[in-house]
Structure formats: C-alpha cells, structure tokens
Amino acid sequence: MHELAICxxxxxxxxxxxxxxxxxxxxxxxxxxxxxxxxxxxxxxNAYPVASAGTIAEDAELVIELLPIKVSCTQCxxxxxALPNKLICKQCGDWRxxxxxxxxxxxxxxxxxxxxxxxxxxxx
Amino acid sequence: MCDxxxxxxxxxxxxxxxxxxxxxxxxSGKEAVSVLHSLLHENDHTAKHNRDHFDQHNVLAINIMxxxxxxxxSLLEATIQQLAETGSGATLRIAVIEGDLETENDAERxxxxxxxxxxxxTGSACHLDAHMVHQALHNLDxxxxxxxxxxxxxxxxxxxxxxxxQHLDVTLLxxxxxxxxxxxxxxxxxxxxxxxxxKCDLLPVLDDFKVEKARSYLRDIASTAPxxxxxxxxxxxxQQWIDWVRQQIAARIRFLEDHPVQTxxxxxxxxxxxxxxxxx
Numbered sequence: 001m002h003e004l005a006i007c008x009x010x011x012x013x014x015x016x017x018x019x020x021x022x023x024x025x026x027x028x029x030x031x032x033x034x035x036x037x038x039x040x041x042x043x044x045x046n047a048y049p050v051a052s053a054g055t056i057a058e059d060a061e062l063v064i065e066l067l068p069i070k071v072s073c074t075q076c077x078x079x080x081x082a083l084p085n086k087l088i089c090k091q092c093g094d095w096r097x098x099x100x101x102x103x104x105x106x107x108x109x110x111x112x113x114x115x116x117x118x119x120x121x122x123x124x
Numbered sequence: 125m126c127d128x129x130x131x132x133x134x135x136x137x138x139x140x141x142x143x144x145x146x147x148x149x150x151x152s153g154k155e156a157v158s159v160l161h162s163l164l165h166e167n168d169h170t171a172k173h174n175r176d177h178f179d180q181h182n183v184l185a186i187n188i189m190x191x192x193x194x195x196x197x198s199l200l201e202a203t204i205q206q207l208a209e210t211g212s213g214a215t216l217r218i219a220v221i222e223g224d225l226e227t228e229n230d231a232e233r234x235x236x237x238x239x240x241x242x243x244x245x246t247g248s249a250c251h252l253d254a255h256m257v258h259q260a261l262h263n264l265d266x267x268x269x270x271x272x273x274x275x276x277x278x279x280x281x282x283x284x285x286x287x288x289x290q291h292l293d294v295t296l297l298x299x300x301x302x303x304x305x306x307x308x309x310x311x312x313x314x315x316x317x318x319x320x321x322x323k324c325d326l327l328p329v330l331d332d333f334k335v336e337k338a339r340s341y342l343r344d345i346a347s348t349a350p351x352x353x354x355x356x357x358x359x360x361x362x363q364q365w366i367d368w369v370r371q372q373i374a375a376r377i378r379f380l381e382d383h384p385v386q387t388x389x390x391x392x393x394x395x396x397x398x399x400x401x402x403x404x
Contacts, residue, residue, distance in 0.1 A: 009166055086344050103311075105164065
C-alpha cells in the first residue's frame with residue numbers, strides 16, 4: 001500500500017501550487033496513471049480523503065486519467081497497444097519493444113478557485 | 125525530467141493538453157494550472173541528490189529488490205565472503221544499506237562479515253524512498269567505499285515506484301516462488317537491470333520451476349536485462365555475478381570520467397525546491 005505515500009506527495013505538490021497562486025481552494029486535480037506505474041487508481045482514490053483531510057485540497061475532485069500502454073517495435077517500427085505483462089509487438093510479434101506510454105504517474109493539472117482579492121491586500 | 129521546458133509532455137500524454145484536449149478547458153472564475161510533474165516529484169528530486177552524492181565519490185549504488193525471503197541478504201553475505209576468499213583482483217570496499225519494517229537483524233548479519241551496514245527501519249512503510257536513503261547516507265562516509273548495496277524492503281510491488289538514487293536495479297526471483305513471477309509483477313521485473321534467479325540449488329527438487337519459462341516471461345515484458353542463475357548456498361553462479369558487479373563499477377567510473385559531476389551539486393539543486401508551473 002504505497003498509494004497513501006504517493007497521495008501525500010501529491011497533496012504536498014498541490015498545496016505548494018495553491019499557495020503560490022494565492023488560491024482559496026482547489027476544485028479539481030487531474031492525474032494521469034499508466035498501468036505500468038505500479039499504482040492502483042482505486043487505491044489512490046481510497047487514500048485521497050485521508051491524505052487531503054484538513055488541506056486546501058480537501059474538497060477537490062480527484063480525476064484520474066487512465067493512460068493506455070503503447071509500445072514501439074524496434075524491429076518492424078510499428079506502434080501498438082499492449083498488456084502489462086505482454087509488451088510484445090502486435091504487428092510482428094517481436095519482444096524487442098520500447099515503451100511509448102503506460103508507466104506515467106503524473107500530476108497533469110489542477111483547477112483553483114482564486115480568492116476575491118489577494119490575501120495581502122485584504123489585510124490593509 | 126526537467127520542470128520547465130515541456131519535455132514532460134510525451135508522445136503518450138500530449139493529446140490531453142493540446143487545445144481541445146481534456147485538460148484544456150477552464151470554467152469562468154477558476155484558474156487551471158497545467159503541472160505535468162511526476163507525482164513523486166519530491167522523491168525524485170531527493171533521489172537525484174543521492175545519485176549526485178554517489179557520483180561525487182565514484183561509488184556505484186545497486187538497489188536489490190525481491191519478495192521477502194528470496195535471498196537478498198544471503199546474496200550479499202555470499203558476495204562479501206567470495207570477495208574476501210578469492211581476493212580476485214582488487215578488493216571491493218562494500219557498504220550496505222538495509223531496509224526492513226523492523227529489526228536490525230539483516231544489518232547485523234552483514235556486520236558479522238566486517239562490512240559497514242546501516243539499517244533503515246521503515247516502520248509500516250512497505251518500501252524505501254529517497255528520503256530514507258538520504259538519511260542513511262548521513263551515516264556513511266562514501267569516500268571509504270566503491271559500492272553501496274541498498275537492500276530494499278522485501279516486496280515485489282511498492283519498491284518499484286520509488287527512485288532511491290541508485291544506478292542499477294537487481295531483482296531476485298527465487299526458485300520456490302515460481303517461474304511466472306515476471307508475468308505477475310511486470311512493473312517490478314521491467315525495472316530490473318539484472319534478473320537473478322536465486323536458490324538455484326533447489327532446482328532439482330522444485331522441478332516445476334523452469335528457468336526457460338522465467339526467461340520467456342521476461343521477454344514478454346520486453347526485458348533486455350541479463351538473467352543469471354545463482355545459489356548463495358552452493359556458490360554456483362557467484363563468480364559470474366561478481367564479474368558483472370565489477371564491470372558495472374568500471375563502467376560507471378568510465379561514464380563519470382566522460383561526464384564529470386558538478387561540484388557545487390548540493391547548493392545548485394536546492395535552489396529548485398519550489399514548483400515551476402505554467403498558466404493555461
């Protein structure tokens with residue numbers, strides 16, 4: 001269960017960005033996960049409320065884009081979709097492929113609600 | 125991976141952020157911030173810092189991963205013994221970082237051979253991360269060593285996701301576990317720079333384990349890693365393993381001669397702890 005650790009790392013990043021942007025709250029977080037990242041989307045979703053409790057991202061919607069596995073064949077040059085434990089070329093069947101996508105574990109974007117006025121000015 | 129130039133945008137994810145893509149819309153009154161960072165950004169940053177540390181001292185770092193009980197500590201003990209006994213070539217100065225949930229048992233096993241070992245007790249964490257290794261490095265003077273083995277927590281899942289700053293990953297697959305482990309844990313085995321089939325002295329008794337099948341499962345996940353068969357008990361395969369380790373140390377030193385480490389590394393990188401983000 002390393003998803004909680006990853007979720008906490010995610011929240012740290014989101015908090016830093018929200019602070020930098022002087023946001024009032026974070027409304028959504030979009031992450032991209034490939035099956036070969038070693039991270040389970042559902043476990044990440046389960047961990048999210050725990051990791052985000054009491055933070056600026058507490059009420060944000062966590063959107064998970066599941067990215068497909070694609071390999072490129074070093075022998076015939078074609079690109080095809082593949083399964084996590086079958087990364088062979090669909091065209092020629094060769095095993096000598098390189099991964100094009102499918103191991104991503106990325107924070108893609110976040111959506112913020114800005115404060116009406118910057119906090120610093122409101123103090124004056 | 126770089127934070128600023130957009131090289132995080134890969135062939136795989138560019139469709140998401142292109143105009144009209146899923147991530148390119150914003151409701152009024154809200155601000156969308158495109159980030160494109162690894163979720164393990166902080167960990168990766170510390171891992172790079174660790175790697176710079178190793179490189180500054182010409183130390184090769186090897187991360188050893190496997191299921192619990194596949195023979196990681198035994199492999200290290202046998203390696204230390206073999207080097208002491210045969211004295212083949214120059215002696216390697218070894219240090220070991222041990223990761224376990226609890227106990228100093230493994231570090232003590234290593235220390236009995238007169239080798240420096242630092243134990244990391246992870247508590248409930250099922251993997252080592254770069255920060256834990258960074259802490260451990262505070263207890264090691266890298267100038268005294270040629271190679272650091274990091275023995276990860278026994279687990280074929282979580283350790284695969286965390287860069288520690290190592291140069292190479294070795295994954296053990298012990299004969300009692302079964303030859304289809306690479307098909308069941310592709311993320312872990314895909315990461316390996318060397319796959320070692322351990323406890324090979326058991327092959328005659330556990331004859332349902334077929335080395336050729338394990339190799340075939342590894343090809344299915346497009347692994348180009350060499351596969352070695354070894355037994356820490358009867359010492360078969362040990363010389364091949366030690367030769368590989370020596371080759372890797374030599375290769376790293378050659379690489380560092382061609383690509384010297386920037387000396388001001390620590391201060392240089394610490395400037396970049398804040399996030400770089402871009403407006404949509």
